[in-house]
Amino acid sequence: MIQKDKLYSIWVYLQAEPLFWLTLTIGSYLVGDYLYKKSKLFPLVNPVAISILIISLVLINLDISYERYFDGAKFIHFMLGPATVALAIPIYKQFKVIQKEALSISVSLITGSLFAIISTFILCEIFKIDDQVIFSMLPRSATAPIAMGISDLIGGIPSLTAIITI
Known part of the structure; x- marks a missing residue:
């Protein structure tokens, strides 16, 4: 009985620590990435989707409430912004090509969006989906952090x- 009490105490302690949720997030992604590579990069075995699952x-x-989980995993959410900004580096490196094809790129992006x-x-x-869900779906063509920000602004559910978006 003492052993069971100790295990329970350890579990309660771990749940309260942000490091546990951060570790769970990273660990679940690594599991998803492993499965993705084992599936020979089959697109339906997406590491992010596996992690979410x-x-x-x-x-x-x-x-466990999502809010409690997010308190521990918000560091990753915080890093989505800088990761998105980092996408500017390859764009900058290809700036001449982008300038040359600016019109076709712009027309394609606007039309597709x-x-x-x-x-x-x-x-x-048509399917009578709730407005809040609609507002959550509309910005899906942007990157996840940008889409989440837009969703929050227009009344959607960022999560x-x-x-x-994924």
């Missing part, structure tokens, strides 16, 4: 947007 199962089965937003909205209206 693992974390969701842990949170649901242990009755508008089509994605309009088709998402129309399909959601749902993150899942949809």
Whole structure:
């Protein structure tokens, strides 16, 4: 009985520590990445999707709120911004090519974005999807951190947007 009490105490302590949730997040991604490589890079075995699945199962089965989890894993969320900014480096390196093709790139981006937003909205209206879910789906064509920010601004659910964006 003493052993069981000690294990329970350790579990309670670990849950309260942000490091546990950060470790779970990184560990679940590493599991997803391992499975992705084992599947010979099969697109449906996406490491991020696997990570979300693992974390969701842990949170649901242990009755842990998302807020409690996020308190520990917010460092990764914080790093999404700088990671997005880092995407500017390859863009800068290809600046001459981008300048040369600016018109075709702009037309393609605007057309694709508008089509994605309009088709998402129309399909959601046809299937009578809740407005908050619609607002979460509309910015799905951007990168996850940008889409989450837009979702939050227009009244969506940023965590749902993150899942949809991936």
